[in-house]
Ligand SMILES: Nc1ncnc2c1ncn2[C@@H]1O[C@H](COP(=O)(O)OP(=O)(O)OP(=O)(O)O)[C@@H](O)[C@H]1O
């Protein structure tokens with residue numbers, strides 16, 4: 001198993017953001033994670049990627065216990081993530097943004113530049129290498145984030161709402177890009193998405209969270225029919241009025 005999460009809890013004061021989460025992601029698979037706002041999805045990613053230390057529970061990667069490891073160490077073992085909302089570094093060029101990712105593996109500037117060029121090529125960013133991300137359309141900024149994550153040479157790529165704010169055409173494009181890079185780079189994907197169509201088309205298995213707990217897991221067709229899941233989403237709709 002590439003990633004194993006065992007009975008993970010994350011509490012913030014009185015808020016239990018993750019309660020007894022267990023899951024497994026096999027090598028080469030595409031795992032989806034959905035759930036209403038505040039379900040604890042980003043918190044779970046933050047625990048796995050070493051941005052939060054879990055209150056309890058264990059995280060194993062490639063059989064190694066990585067619970068509580070700092071994010072730079074987690075990156076080096078082969079886990080990369082993108083952030084919800086945009087986290088490109090706006091005072092750096094596209095190329096420098098991508099280089100930041102590659103520096104996690106080596107300090108050799110030439111190696112890093114070469115790696116960055118290769119990845120910009122892969123994601124069709126080469127022509128924009130010297131531009132600043134903030135000057136570019138959102139869809140391209142998303143690809144820059146993706147490029148930076150890829151530059152760390154991950155085995156597991158975790159994407160937190162990479163399609164949020166994109167129009168249907170851009171969403172389709174990023175879906176195709178993801179499928180392509182997954183094959184080319186032999187990646188395992190773990191993705192959080194609100195756009196239901198996106199997650200349902202790409203994921204082999206979907207995990208559903210609500211109020212900090214895992215409430216369902218299975219093929220997209222199966223979970224979409226589960227009353228618990230429908231209820232969790234209806235609850236969200238009602239809550240929003
Ligand atoms: N750093 C933090 N400090 C305190 N509470 C936090 C922190 N991070 C998350 N939480 C709380 O944990 C709960 C889960 O939040 P989280 O961001 O993980 O949900 P989410 O499923 O990603 O939601 P969304 O779909 O809106 O992105 C929320 O109640 C949130 O307020």
Ligand SMILES: [Mg+2]
Pocket residue numbers: 041042043084
């Ligand atoms: Mg979130």
